[in-house]
Amino acid sequence: MPRFLKEFFDRNGLGIGSLMLGLVLFWTIGLIILPQLSMLDFSFRPNLPPPEIGGPKDVYTMENYKYLVFGPEGGSQDYNAVDLKVFYRTLVAAIFVTIFNLILCYPIAYYLAQTKGNHIRIFALMLIIPYWINEILRAFALRIIFGETGVLNNLLVAAGIFDTPFDFVRNDIALYAGLGYAYILLMIFPIYNVIESLDRNQIEAARDMGASWPMIHRRVVIPYAKPGISSGCTMVFMLSAGALAAPQILGGPSSLWFTQLIYQQFNDNSDWPQGAAYAVVLLVTCILLVLALMRVFKVNMGDIGK
Amino acid sequence: MSAGVGVDLENLWIRFGDFVAVRDANVHIKGGDFFSFLGPSGCGKTTILRAVSGFLDPSEGQVLIGGNDMKGIGPNKRPTALIFQNLALFPLMKVWENITFSMEIKGASAKERRKRADELLDMIALPGQGDKLPSELSGGQRQRVAIARALCAEPDVLLLDEPLSALDLKLRQHMRTELREIQQRVGITFIYITHDQGEALTMSDNIAVMRAGVIDQIGDGKTIYNDPSTAFAASFVGENNVFRGTVKQVQGDKALIATNRSGDLLARISTANQGKMKAGDDAMMFIRPEAFALAPAGTQGDHFVTATVTNEEFEGNSFNIFMEGEGGKEMKVSLPNLGQSFDSHKGQPMTLQYDVQNAVALPAGDLATE
Numbered sequence: 001m002p003r004f005l006k007e008f009f010d011r012n013g014l015g016i017g018s019l020m021l022g023l024v025l026f027w028t029i030g031l032i033i034l035p036q037l038s039m040l041d042f043s044f045r046p047n048l049p050p051p052e053i054g055g056p057k058d059v060y061t062m063e064n065y066k067y068l069v070f071g072p073e074g075g076s077q078d079y080n081a082v083d084l085k086v087f088y089r090t091l092v093a094a095i096f097v098t099i100f101n102l103i104l105c106y107p108i109a110y111y112l113a114q115t116k117g118n119h120i121r122i123f124a125l126m127l128i129i130p131y132w133i134n135e136i137l138r139a140f141a142l143r144i145i146f147g148e149t150g151v152l153n154n155l156l157v158a159a160g161i162f163d164t165p166f167d168f169v170r171n172d173i174a175l176y177a178g179l180g181y182a183y184i185l186l187m188i189f190p191i192y193n194v195i196e197s198l199d200r201n202q203i204e205a206a207r208d209m210g211a212s213w214p215m216i217h218r219r220v221v222i223p224y225a226k227p228g229i230s231s232g233c234t235m236v237f238m239l240s241a242g243a244l245a246a247p248q249i250l251g252g253p254s255s256l257w258f259t260q261l262i263y264q265q266f267n268d269n270s271d272w273p274q275g276a277a278y279a280v281v282l283l284v285t286c287i288l289l290v291l292a293l294m295r296v297f298k299v300n301m302g303d304i305g306k
Numbered sequence: 307m308s309a310g311v312g313v314d315l316e317n318l319w320i321r322f323g324d325f326v327a328v329r330d331a332n333v334h335i336k337g338g339d340f341f342s343f344l345g346p347s348g349c350g351k352t353t354i355l356r357a358v359s360g361f362l363d364p365s366e367g368q369v370l371i372g373g374n375d376m377k378g379i380g381p382n383k384r385p386t387a388l389i390f391q392n393l394a395l396f397p398l399m400k401v402w403e404n405i406t407f408s409m410e411i412k413g414a415s416a417k418e419r420r421k422r423a424d425e426l427l428d429m430i431a432l433p434g435q436g437d438k439l440p441s442e443l444s445g446g447q448r449q450r451v452a453i454a455r456a457l458c459a460e461p462d463v464l465l466l467d468e469p470l471s472a473l474d475l476k477l478r479q480h481m482r483t484e485l486r487e488i489q490q491r492v493g494i495t496f497i498y499i500t501h502d503q504g505e506a507l508t509m510s511d512n513i514a515v516m517r518a519g520v521i522d523q524i525g526d527g528k529t530i531y532n533d534p535s536t537a538f539a540a541s542f543v544g545e546n547n548v549f550r551g552t553v554k555q556v557q558g559d560k561a562l563i564a565t566n567r568s569g570d571l572l573a574r575i576s577t578a579n580q581g582k583m584k585a586g587d588d589a590m591m592f593i594r595p596e597a598f599a600l601a602p603a604g605t606q607g608d609h610f611v612t613a614t615v616t617n618e619e620f621e622g623n624s625f626n627i628f629m630e631g632e633g634g635k636e637m638k639v640s641l642p643n644l645g646q647s648f649d650s651h652k653g654q655p656m657t658l659q660y661d662v663q664n665a666v667a668l669p670a671g672d673l674a675t676e
Contacts, residue, residue: 201394208359209408209459210382219407223398 037285041275064277083261083278090258091285093172094241097179101187101236102229104180109191109228110221114200131185137180139249146174146250170252178250179240186239187232194228195221226301234290241286258282310337311372311385311462312357313496318367320353320676327353329519331367335497337510340489342498342506345516346542346674347500351499354516356467357389358497371463371573387461391468393452395440401451402427402436408459426454429488446477453488463495470505482508503543507531515539517672523578535578537671540592545638548673549591553583561667562608563591567631572608588670595626595640597664609665611658613637627658 001009008018044060052058068087071080108127112120130138145151146168151163168174198221206216222229247257262282265275294301313335320328327351331339335341343351353668357369360381369376376384387408395404403425409419415509425438430450432443440448449469456464470478479554486509486555489496500506506513507527515538516523523535536541541548551565561583573591575583583589601610615628617638620626624640625648631637639658 053553199392199394201390201392202396204361204381205388205390205394206396206407208361208381208388209455210409210411211407212382215411219399219410220396 023255039276042273043280047271047273064274086256087258095239097240098233098237101180105187109188110195113192113195135245139246142178157300174250183236183239186235190228190232191225194225198224230299312337314370319365320467321365326519331521338493339511340496342513344506344513346669349516350519351516355467355499359386359465360384385462386465387456387459388465389452389469401438405455406636414667443524459648466498472577488638533577535576536670538592545595546592553585553587553589563589568611572662573667575667590668590670593660593665595638597660598639598658601659603657605657609611609660612655615656
C-alpha cells in the first residue's frame with residue numbers, strides 16, 4: 001500500500017476511510033470516467049439501427065470525426081465549413097467571455113476582499129441570491145431585458161440615444177451578456193479567496209515606496225492572485241464553451257453555439273456517435289487550450305486547486 | 307543620502323469616530339535622531355507612525371517633515387520609508403527585486419537595480435543572497451532585507467513599526483545593536499515604535515513615552531529612567547517599586563511622603579513636577595530595585611524601609627529579594643552579587659535604605675499594567 005493511502009486509513013480508520021475512498025472512486029470512475037469512455041467509444045462507431053449493433057457493420061471508424069472536418073461524403077464543399085465555423089466561433093466567443101468576465105470581476109473581487117465591514121457581506125449576498133433562480137429563468141429574464149421591445153430598448157429609445165430599437169439578440173450582445181452573467185460567481189470567488197489572504201501591509205508597503213495603483217496591481221496583487229485568476233478563468237471558459245441554455249435562449253437565429261450542434265446530433269438526428277465525436281472534439285480542444293495557456297502564463301496545475 | 311531631516315508634530319489629534327487615538331501630540335524630532343515612541347499596545351503610537359508615513363490623515367494639527375507641512379501628500383510622495391511589523395516583504399519577488407522595488411517604480415534598469423541590490427546586500431551582511439525568495443531566509447535575514455528595501459528608496463526618515471517583535475530574544479538583542487549601527491552609518495532620522503522599553507532605552511537618542519493617546523514624557527533614555535514625569539512613565543519604563551501615600555511636607559526639591567505601609571519617606575520631586583506638589587496631595591513614590599541597599603535591622607528614618615521577605619532568588623549577577631509591598635504587588639530589591647555572603651531572610655522582616663536622590667516623588671496617577 002502506498003504511504004499516503006496508509007496514512008489516510010490510519011487517520012480515518014478502516015470503516016470511514018473505505019467509505020470515503022469508495023465514494024470518491026465511485027464519483028470519479030463511475031460518474032465521470034466511465035461515461036466519458038463510453039462517449040469516446042460511441043464516437044468511433046457508425047450510427048447503426050439497433051438490430052445491427054454488435055453485427056458485422058459495427059466496427060471502429062473515423063467517419064464521425066471526418067464528418068466534422070470534411071462534411072458529408074460527396075458533399076458540395078471540400079470542408080464542413082458550417083460546423084467548423086461554429087466550432088471556431090464558439091471557442092473565440094468563450095475566450096472573449098472569459099476575458100470580459102475577468103476584467104469585470106477582478107475589481108469586484110479585489111474590493112470585496114480588501115474592504116472590511118458589514119456592507120461587504122450584504123454585497124456578497126446580493127451577488128449570490130440571484131443564483132437561487134434557475135439558469136433558464138435567468139436567461140429568459142435577460143431576453144426580456146434585451147428584447148426588441150424590451151426594457152433596455154425602451155429606455156434607450158425613450159432617452160433618445162437610439163432612434164429605433166437595437167437588436168441586441170441578433171447582434172449576440174444578449175448572448176455574451178447572458179454567458180458572462182451566468183458564471184461571474186465562478187470568476188469572483190476564486191479571485192476573492194486568494195486576494196483575501198493577501199497581507200494588506202504589502203499593498204501599503206508598495207504604496208509607501210511610491211508605487212502607483214496600476215503598478216501595485218501589476219507587481220503585487222495580480223501575481224499573488226494568479227492561482228485564483230487562472231482557476232476562475234478555467235472554469236468560466238470551460239463552462240461558457242460548453243453552455244447550452246444561454247445560447248439556446250439568448251442566441252440570435254443565425255448564430256449557433258457548438259453545443260447546440262452536439263444537441264442536434266443527439267436529439268434531432270438521433271445520431272449519438274456523431275454527437276459524441278463532436279463532444280469529444282470540443283472537450284479535448286478546450287483542455288488543450290487551457291493547458292497551453294497555463295504554460296504561457298506559467299501556472300501550475302496545483303495552483304488551480306487553490 | 308540627505309541627512310538630518312527633522313519631523314515635527316504640531317498639536318496633532320487623531321480621532322476614529324468618538325475614539326481619540328492621539329490627543330494633542332507635540333513632538334519635535336531632530337534630524338538624524340533615533341527617536342522612539344514607547345508605550346503599551348493600543349496607546350496610539352502606531353497611529354502616529356501612520357500619520358507620519360501618510361496612510362492616515364490627522365483630524366487636527368500638522369505633521370511637518372523637514373519643515374514642510376505634509377497635508378494632502380500621499381504616502382508614495384513622502385520622503386519616508388516604513389518598515390512594517392510583519393515586514394511585508396513581497397513573497398513572490400526575489401530578495402534583490404524586493405530590495406530595489408522603489409527603483410523599479412522609478413523605471414531603473416534591471417542592471418542598475420541589480421548593482422544597487424548587491425551594494426545593499428553587502429551592507430546588511432547578506433552578500434550573494436539576492437536570488438533567493440524571502441521565504442528561504444531566516445527571520446533575522448528577512449529583517450535585514452526589509453531594512454535594505456526601505457533604505458534603497460533613500461528616505462529622509464525611516465519609520466519602524468515594532469520590526470523586532472517577531473524575532474526571538476537573542477536575535478532581537480543582536481538586531482538592536484545592528485539597527486543602531488545602521489542608523490549611525492546612514493545618518494538619517496529613525497522613528498521607532500516599540501512597547502519594549504529595553505529596545506527603546508538601548509537604541510534611542512530620545513524617547514516619547516505614550517499612554518492612551520497622550521504623550522507623557524519626552525526625553526533621552528537616562529532622563530526617562532531616572533527622572534520620570536508621571537507615575538505611568540515611572541512604572542512603564544524599567545522595573546519600579548511604588549509607594550502610595552500623601553504629601554506631608556515639601557522641603558525644597560524634596561517631599562516627605564506619608565506612605566500607606568512604610569511610614570514617612572523622603573523623596574526627590576521629579577523635575578517636571580517641581581513646585582507643583584503641595585502638602586495633602588495624593589502622591590506616589592518610586593524606588594528602583596537596584597536603588598536599595600541593606601541596612602542594620604530595625605533602623606528607622608525617612609529613607610529606611612522595613613518589610614517581610616516573601617521570596618528570594620539568585621540571578622547570577624544579582625540577588626533578587628521580593629518583599630511584601632503595596633496593593634498585593636511584591637516589592638522587588640536587587641542586590642548586586644559582589645561575592646558577599648548573603649543570609650536568607652525568607653519569612654522575616656528586612657530593613658533597607660536608599661539614597662533620597664534615587665527616590666522619585668510624583669503626583670498619584672495611573673500605573674502601567676504591563
